Amino acid sequence: MRRSIPTVLASLAVISACRTTTTEPNTEPRRFALGFTEFPYAGTLTAVQNTYAVLARDADFVNHHFDGGVPWNEALDNLPFPAAIEGDLARMKADIPAGHVRLISVTPVNFLRTGLADYRRSSTGQPLPAPWDTASFDNPRVKQAFLAYCRRLIDRLQPDYFVYTIEANILADKAPAKWPAYLRLAEHLHRELKLAYPALAVFPSIQLELVRDQPGPQGTVVADLVPYADVIAVSSYPYASQVDPSRINRAYYEPVTKFAPGKPFAIAETAWPAEPVTAPYPIVIASDPDRQRRYVENLLATVEEMNGVFVDYFFTRDYDDFWESTFQFDPQAPLFRIWKDTGLYAGDGSPRPALTPWRQALARGRR
Numbered sequence: 001m002r003r004s005i006p007t008v009l010a011s012l013a014v015i016s017a018c019r020t021t022t023t024e025p026n027t028e029p030r031r032f033a034l035g036f037t038e039f040p041y042a043g044t045l046t047a048v049q050n051t052y053a054v055l056a057r058d059a060d061f062v063n064h065h066f067d068g069g070v071p072w073n074e075a076l077d078n079l080p081f082p083a084a085i086e087g088d089l090a091r092m093k094a095d096i097p098a099g100h101v102r103l104i105s106v107t108p109v110n111f112l113r114t115g116l117a118d119y120r121r122s123s124t125g126q127p128l129p130a131p132w133d134t135a136s137f138d139n140p141r142v143k144q145a146f147l148a149y150c151r152r153l154i155d156r157l158q159p160d161y162f163v164y165t166i167e168a169n170i171l172a173d174k175a176p177a178k179w180p181a182y183l184r185l186a187e188h189l190h191r192e193l194k195l196a197y198p199a200l201a202v203f204p205s206i207q208l209e210l211v212r213d214q215p216g217p218q219g220t221v222v223a224d225l226v227p228y229a230d231v232i233a234v235s236s237y238p239y240a241s242q243v244d245p246s247r248i249n250r251a252y253y254e255p256v257t258k259f260a261p262g263k264p265f266a267i268a269e270t271a272w273p274a275e276p277v278t279a280p281y282p283i284v285i286a287s288d289p290d291r292q293r294r295y296v297e298n299l300l301a302t303v304e305e306m307n308g309v310f311v312d313y314f315f316t317r318d319y320d321d322f323w324e325s326t327f328q329f330d331p332q333a334p335l336f337r338i339w340k341d342t343g344l345y346a347g348d349g350s351p352r353p354a355l356t357p358w359r360q361a362l363a364r365g366r367r
Contacts, residue, residue: 029367032303033101033310034358035061037269038092041343042321052095054316054345058359060366061101063269063312064092064157067166068124070108070117072132075152076145082121089156101310104153105163105205105268108137108146108185113170115178116142138184146185147192154197161201161310163268164189167235168204169211172221183224190228201309203229205268208236211255219255226260231309233268238295239285240338245272245295249302257306267303267311271342272296274318274352280328281337289353296344296354300361313358315339320347 036059040047055062074081081089096102110117111125116135119126127133135142150164165186172179186204193202204225211218226232234256238248257265272295277285296313303311318341319327327336341347344355 026304027364029365030304030361031367032266032308033061033366034300034362035059035063035100035310035312036316037063037065037312037314038096039065039315039319041315041317041319041347043325044321047321048091050349051316055100056097058316058344058355058362059100060362061103061310061312062096063103063105064153064159065166065269066104066106066153067111068118069110069120069126070106070146070149071120072128072142072145073119075149076141078148081152084122085120089153092157101161102157102159103161103163103268103310103312104157104159105166106150106153107164107166107168108142109165109168109171109182112174113167114174137178137181138188143185143188147189150189150193151196154193154200159200161231161233161266162193162197162203163205163233164193164202165204166268167207168225169206169218169221172224173210173214173218179221179224183228186225186228194230201230201264203231203233205233205235206256208234208253208256209238209241212252213241215255219259222256222259226263229260229263231264231266232257232260233266235269236267237271237338239272239277239287239291242285245291245298248295248298250305253302253306265303265306265308267299267308269312269314270299271314271339272354273338273341274343274346274354275341277338277341279337280334282334285338287341292342292352293354293357297357300357313344315343317343317345317349318347319343 036055038051038055040051071081071085108117116128116132116137119128119132154162171182190202206222206225211222234253272292273287274289274292276287323340327333330336344352344358346352
């Protein structure tokens with residue numbers, strides 16, 4: 001998900017043969033951590049509490065996802081974070097169960113992946129003030145401020161994994177002239193964060209379907225990022241390309257993983273709808289609960305086969321409430337519509353069939 005969900009929170013993102021299924025369930029402990037991003041389905045305290053209850057019950061992993069801007073001035077000058085950010089951090093620190101694997105996902109790139117991240121104060125997505133509005137990614141102030149921001153989040157939340165750019169490769173597609181400057185920032189961030197936190201896995205995430213759609217130019221982009229990635233972590237929403245969920249297997253991820261065969265693999269964000277995607281999304285994407293279940297089954301089996309390290313399923317529950325109250329009126333409504341019905345719980349809180357293979361994997365424990 002992108003800007004609007006963090007905004008509301010501050011106020012209170014076909015290739016091979018079908019997999020054959022086995023009749024006997026796997027009972028061996030899994031290697032990968034399994035969980036969700038912590039976005040709720042409505043802008044209420046009850047929704048937040050229910051989301052954290054799912055994280056406690058149905059996960060051993062959480063993604064703290066910061067995609068709504070950066071407090072640039074506060075980070076640069078070592079000033080206190082705005083109250084909204086402090087509130088988020090306090091909740092994250094207090095409410096995630098002990099023992100959960102933690103991922104922090106941040107980004108210096110804006111919501112539309114076209115330039116420098118917006119400014120965040122009391123709310124997300126605020127216009128950049130001078131001199132940030134004309135700064136390049138490799139500007140010394142940008143490098144200093146964003147590194148300081150990353151370090152403050154790491155020190156507060158003590159993550160096991162750290163994404164320093166969400167879907168970095170989209171910037172190269174939408175704003176190719178800015179890519180060389182971004183790579184200089186990526187090199188700086190990776191080097192300095194590894195010096196400060198040598199045991200922490202530090203990496204960008206990569207939008208998989210874009211690489212699959214543009215293997216030539218995007219292959220070059222992935223190769224650019226690999227030296228600054230300890231983990232090859234993808235965001236993947238195959239249904240947007242109308243891929244059969246039964247055809248999700250190791251080969252599906254190969255357009256990215258082939259560039260770094262020796263590095264760990266992870267799913268930084270993913271989902272599949274249990275209902276058709278309709279207007280205002282520009283096309284209809286057919287789906288149903290069974291397709292969602294098959295996707296989850298194949299996803300988890302594939303990550304197991306690839307010795308992946310974590311799976312982040314983006315939403316716990318359909319955000320019907322957010323759609324009715326907020327998102328349908330947003331200029332980005334067509335984009336927000338594509339994720340609305342992807343929860344493992346329906347909008348009324350009832351479990352979906354996909355939750356069964358999910359819980360079966362969770363019950364095996366993690367080695």
